[in-house]
Amino acid sequence: MEYTKSLYPIVKKEVLGKNIISMNILCPDIADAAEPGQFLHILPDGMTLRRPISICDINKENGNLRIVFEVKHEGTERIAAKNVGENLDVLGPLGHGFTLMPNAENVILIGGGIGNPPMLTLAKYYGNKATVISGFRSAECVILQDEFNRSGAKSVLCTDNGTAGRKALVTEPLKELIANENVDAIYACGPTPMLKFISAIANNAYIFCEVSLEERMGCGIGACLVCACKLKKEGKDVMGHVCKDGPVFSSKEVQW
Amino acid sequence: MANLSVNVAGVDFKNPVIPASGVFGYGREYEKLFPLSKLGGIATKGTTITERMGNPSPRIAECPSGMINSVGLQNPGIDAFINRELPNLLTKDTVIISNIAGSTIDECVSIAEMLDDTDVHMIELNISCPNVKKGGAAFGVHCESAEAITKAVRKATKKPLIVKLSPNVTDITEIARAVESAGANSVSLINTLLGMRIDINTGRPILKNNVGGMSGPAVFPIAVRMVWQVANAVSIPVIGIGGIDSGKAAIEMMMAGAKAVQVGAAIFTDPYAPVRIIDEMNDWLEEKGISDINEIIGSVNPW
Numbered sequence: 253m254e255y256t257k258s259l260y261p262i263v264k265k266e267v268l269g270k271n272i273i274s275m276n277i278l279c280p281d282i283a284d285a286a287e288p289g290q291f292l293h294i295l296p297d298g299m300t301l302r303r304p305i306s307i308c309d310i311n312k313e314n315g316n317l318r319i320v321f322e323v324k325h326e327g328t329e330r331i332a333a334k335n336v337g338e339n340l341d342v343l344g345p346l347g348h349g350f351t352l353m354p355n356a357e358n359v360i361l362i363g364g365g366i367g368n369p370p371m372l373t374l375a376k377y378y379g380n381k382a383t384v385i386s387g388f389r390s391a392e393c394v395i396l397q398d399e400f401n402r403s404g405a406k407s408v409l410c411t412d413n414g415t416a417g418r419k420a421l422v423t424e425p426l427k428e429l430i431a432n433e434n435v436d437a438i439y440a441c442g443p444t445p446m447l448k449f450i451s452a453i454a455n456n457a458y459i460f461c462e463v464s465l466e467e468r469m470g471c472g473i474g475a476c477l478v479c480a481c482k483l484k485k486e487g488k489d490v491m492g493h494v495c496k497d498g499p500v501f502s503s504k505e506v507q508w
Numbered sequence: 509m510a511n512l513s514v515n516v517a518g519v520d521f522k523n524p525v526i527p528a529s530g531v532f533g534y535g536r537e538y539e540k541l542f543p544l545s546k547l548g549g550i551a552t553k554g555t556t557i558t559e560r561m562g563n564p565s566p567r568i569a570e571c572p573s574g575m576i577n578s579v580g581l582q583n584p585g586i587d588a589f590i591n592r593e594l595p596n597l598l599t600k601d602t603v604i605i606s607n608i609a610g611s612t613i614d615e616c617v618s619i620a621e622m623l624d625d626t627d628v629h630m631i632e633l634n635i636s637c638p639n640v641k642k643g644g645a646a647f648g649v650h651c652e653s654a655e656a657i658t659k660a661v662r663k664a665t666k667k668p669l670i671v672k673l674s675p676n677v678t679d680i681t682e683i684a685r686a687v688e689s690a691g692a693n694s695v696s697l698i699n700t701l702l703g704m705r706i707d708i709n710t711g712r713p714i715l716k717n718n719v720g721g722m723s724g725p726a727v728f729p730i731a732v733r734m735v736w737q738v739a740n741a742v743s744i745p746v747i748g749i750g751g752i753d754s755g756k757a758a759i760e761m762m763m764a765g766a767k768a769v770q771v772g773a774a775i776f777t778d779p780y781a782p783v784r785i786i787d788e789m790n791d792w793l794e795e796k797g798i799s800d801i802n803e804i805i806g807s808v809n810p811w
């Protein structure tokens with residue numbers, strides 16, 4: 253199976269922080285096919301367009317996927333209003349995820365705000381070979397730190413205002429790490445300006461780097477060409493599509 | 509099973525349901541969900557002579573019961589369509605309708621000539637795309653230009669020719685009559701209505717193109733009305749498009765006079781929409797004891 257669409261029950265729901273919801277969905281067929289960096293396209297009740305949400309954790313044994321999302325407007329509000337036992341209408345798993353490197357010795361995972369959830373699948377994959385740098389606006393926004401710690405990864409917490417962890421942008425610890433250590437790969441998800449800076453740092457240091465992008469979507473599977481983003485491939489400008497070619501792209505091909 | 513097969517402009521369809529141009533690509537992504545042979549036909553993404561990159565993102569915004577898009581005819585060009593996509597599509601045991609969208613009459617003529625040498629089943633001439641600056645809808649809003657482009661394309665191909673009409677006009681029946689007189693074998697309608705959304709927190713339009721084409725269930729009553737008007741104004745078959753998201757909506761569109769229907773935005777909500785709609789139409793007909801879908805075409809009994 254590549255992807256499918258069906259109704260799947262919510263088996264666990266938690267509120268992680270201000271407007272941040274975590275849900276576990278029992279969807280064995282999707283969980284079985286899912287890979288780190290892929291996303292689910294979820295239909296809020298009564299709306300026309302689905303909402304793309306990254307997969308935060310994959311548990312193939314019990315057929316569970318976890319998503320963590322921020323309630324923004326009506327669509328995410330309606331998804332958040334669902335409770336354990338109710339079904340979500342899910343199309344997935346979609347997109348091209350992160351490139352996993354079984355021989356990597358030292359990788360850096362960077363999450364900015366609601367870009368942190370997809371980093372958990374990678375933290376679990378790389379364990380103690382990974383350092384997670386997570387950045388948030390302030391202490392109230394901090395999520396997933398216990399999970400990152402349990403994954404065995406080292407973790408560096410930053411906040412913009414210093415109310416938790418270091419008062420720093422994620423790029424500061426990133427620069428320190430690559431100055432002192434041999435880094436095999438950098439993976440990042442978060443606000444576009446953050447991804448742009450990280451890409452520049454990684455490209456200058458010749459370190460393999462992948463970033464997960466966001467774009468508004470229609471179909472979610474590569475048919476409608478709604479989710480276009482500009483890429484450079486073999487020196488040529490091309491239109492990529494976040495839902496199919498991404499959401500994960502090489503830092504070298506994205507045109508910011 | 510009720511008989512769902514219909515004939516549009518001499519072409520047999522096993523059922524009247526066709527994914528609309530632009531939402532279905534060339535079928536590859538949806539084939540992973542259901543066999544394309546279940547469909548009555550497929551209208552492919554609008555093709556221009558050379559590759560087009562389309563408009564910058566964001567290209568989509570939601571609205572109550574609908575959406576607005578500004579893709580801007582991104583497509584790989586006619587050569588890529590004919591060489592890379594069409595041969596595969598023609599093996600799928602469904603009617604293939606190639607949608608074309610040049611910015612000049614000459615461009616449309618060249619594309620139609622190239623398609624004439626292929627085994628594509630029908631050509632749908634889009635004179636109604638609101639998302640490109642040149643050509644596009646400009647052809648579709650005046651009778652003279654609609655007639656001229658239809659005439660020219662008509663001469664370039666022997667394939668059954670569908671002309672896709674814009675709803676952004678004062679009187680759609682005039683345009684329909686003009687393209688009929690110019691030799692169109694069928695008309696399809698409606699393309700999208702011009703719309704706009706603004707993010708009130710930033711004061712910026714959501715679409716980078718500022719405006720875009722609105723579609724989805726919200727436009728359904730407009731589409732039904734226009735299909736009804738056009739079906740009463742021309743004698744060529746009408747293909748109904750706009751907001752169809754269920755078997756009942758498809759039946760309603762056919763009662764208004766459509767011989768077949770196309771499904772656009774509904775496929776974003778439910779990727780199985782076209783096949784679900786076919787099943788729902790059959791269920792409805794069986795429930796009513798109607799053995800043939802053709803009995804309901806144009807059967808509305810107006811006051």
Ligand SMILES: Cc1cc2nc3c(=O)[nH]c(=O)nc-3n(C[C@H](O)[C@H](O)[C@H](O)COP(=O)(O)OP(=O)(O)OC[C@H]3O[C@@H](n4cnc5c(N)ncnc54)[C@H](O)[C@@H]3O)c2cc1C
Pocket residue numbers: 291301302303304305306307320321322323324325326327328329366369370465466467468469494499569570
């Ligand atoms: C691949 C991918 C993965 C994502 N993963 C997560 C995640 O794990 N957690 C999380 O909280 N958010 C995630 N997002 C962002 C999330 O999709 C949006 O916050 C959400 O769609 C907003 O919906 P809404 O109805 O609340 O907002 P509205 O602004 O009302 O949405 C209106 C329309 O715009 C679209 N839209 C709005 N913001 C975005 C955005 N940032 N990206 C894409 N589409 C948008 C909506 O899908 C909808 O079609 C992801 C986005 C993408 C593209």
Ligand SMILES: Cc1cc2nc3c(=O)[nH]c(=O)nc-3n(C[C@H](O)[C@H](O)[C@H](O)COP(=O)(O)O)c2cc1C
Pocket residue numbers: 470476478528529530531553554577579581607609634637672698699700722723724725727749750751752770771772773774
């Ligand atoms: C994303 C998107 C892309 C479209 N692209 C095309 C196109 O290339 N050519 C065309 O003739 N119509 C195009 N359309 C219009 C549809 O084919 C259809 O006429 C319209 O969406 C109304 O149907 P609906 O309400 O079922 O969506 C597009 C529509 C959407 C939503």
Ligand code: FES
Pocket residue numbers: 468469470471472473474475476477478479480493494495496
């Ligand atoms: S959302 Fe349709 S191609 Fe990406």
